[in-house]
Amino acid sequence: MEDHSNCTIETALEILVGKWKPIILYSLFTNGTLRFSELQKAIPGITKKMLTAQLRELEYHDIVHRKVYLQIPPKVEYSITEYGQGITPLIQSISEWGQAHVKHLSEIYGDNRILKTETTE
Amino acid sequence: MEDHSNCTIETALEILVGKWKPIILYSLFTNGTLRFSELQKAIPGITKKMLTAQLRELEYHDIVHRKVYLQIPPKVEYSITEYGQGITPLIQSISEWGQAHVKHLSEIYGDNRILKTETTE
DNA sequence: AAACATAGTATCCTTTTGGATACCTTAATA
DNA sequence: TATTAAGGTATCCAAAAGGATACTATGTTT
Numbered sequence: 001m002e003d004h005s006n007c008t009i010e011t012a013l014e015i016l017v018g019k020w021k022p023i024i025l026y027s028l029f030t031n032g033t034l035r036f037s038e039l040q041k042a043i044p045g046i047t048k049k050m051l052t053a054q055l056r057e058l059e060y061h062d063i064v065h066r067k068v069y070l071q072i073p074p075k076v077e078y079s080i081t082e083y084g085q086g087i088t089p090l091i092q093s094i095s096e097w098g099q100a101h102v103k104h105l106s107e108i109y110g111d112n113r114i115l116k117t118e119t120t121e
Numbered sequence: 122m123e124d125h126s127n128c129t130i131e132t133a134l135e136i137l138v139g140k141w142k143p144i145i146l147y148s149l150f151t152n153g154t155l156r157f158s159e160l161q162k163a164i165p166g167i168t169k170k171m172l173t174a175q176l177r178e179l180e181y182h183d184i185v186h187r188k189v190y191l192q193i194p195p196k197v198e199y200s201i202t203e204y205g206q207g208i209t210p211l212i213q214s215i216s217e218w219g220q221a222h223v224k225h226l227s228e229i230y231g232d233n234r235i236l237k238t239e240t241t242e
Numbered sequence: 243a244a245a246c247a248t249a250g251t252a253t254c255c256t257t258t259t260g261g262a263t264a265c266c267t268t269a270a271t272a
Numbered sequence: 273t274a275t276t277a278a279g280g281t282a283t284c285c286a287a288a289a290g291g292a293t294a295c296t297a298t299g300t301t302t
Contacts (some may be wrong), residue, residue: 006143009212011226012219013261017138019290022127046293051249061222062229072299073248083225090218091130097211098133101182104204105132108183140260157279169262169280193269194277 015061015087016094020046020054025080025091028064033079063087136182136208137215141167141175146201146212149185154200186206 018021020043027042029032034042039051053079058064063084069075107113137143141164148163149155153164172179176199179185184205190196 006147008219008223009143009216010219011223012215013134013137015222016134022130026127035246038128047293048250049252049292050290053290062225068249072297073246074250074297076139076249087161087218090214093211093214094133095130097208098131101136102129102132104183158277161279168263170262170282171260173280174260189279195265195267195279197279 008084012090015058015063016091018054018057020050021058024051024054024058025063028078029088033077036076036078058084076091133211136179136184137212139175139178141171142179145172145175145179146184149199150209151199154198157197157199160199179205 013117016025023043024039025077027039031038031042036051039055040046040048043051055064059066062081065079065081067077069077069100123174128168137146144164145160148160152159152163161167161169163173176185176187180187183202186200186202186205188198188200190198
């Protein structure tokens with residue numbers, strides 16, 4: 001860690017933080033391209049307002065691309081940008097660490113829903 | 122990314138997210154062990170309430186250790202746990218990606234305070 | 243003429259997060 | 273006896289994030 005790594009960390013976190021960002025990214029990464037309404041269906045419980053807001057933030061960060069078809073009724077497609085693909089290893093790292101951490105927490109505090117992966121004997 | 126990586130990502134993020142967590146961790150990583158009051162001095166602007174709250178969360182996650190000396194006036198020392206040391210590579214990754222991303226954003230939107238690192242010619 | 247489809251906004255409200263300030267404890271000290 | 277030190281809590285308030293609901297635009301279909 002260098003001197004002012006805090007702000008760069010916080011910048012990085014902006015992309016993942018927000019109630020719905022991880023699942024939006026997950027949906028787009030696994031499905032490639034989705035329309036607004038398809039995202040809504042893929043993410044139960046999200047409102048239009050939140051979906052729009054989070055997508056706009058991701059768009060600002062050049063992680064998500066928004067393609068508008070000028071037709072009626074409207075059609076808008078969302079996808080991960082080429083630059084956005086580059087975030088995959090980071091998400092992977094975070095996800096893996098998170099998985100190990102969930103396990104660590106369950107070892108500390110004792111949790112009934114322990115996934116017995118290699119603690120079988 | 123696997124099926125329900127979202128929750129593990131969010132669990133991982135809990136450790137970094139919060140107004141003061143990154144700088145608290147940075148202070149402890151670089152200084153080793155700090156008393157409550159030393160942390161307060163090291164982090165300008167933070168209130169006791171916030172410092173306590175964030176430290177308690179980090180303690181819950183077994184990232185930070187809290188050592189209480191039973192004396193008066195009180196003395197409490199905070200440090201990174203051994204388990205907590207293991208988060209270093211993750212923080213490193215996030216920080217590096219964040220740094221690159223700040224640069225990417227400045228390339229897209231044009232920013233006066235571009236750090237010319239390898240774009241010198 | 244009314245209803246429909248799609249991708250949003252606008253408005254209002256609730257919850258969560260963060261911050262300011264005062265207060266507490268207890269032994270040693272002035 | 274009043275202060276001080278250190279590490280907090282308690283209380284109250286402001287700001288930010290999130291959510292429910294209604295409304296808009298407009299060409300096509302009924």
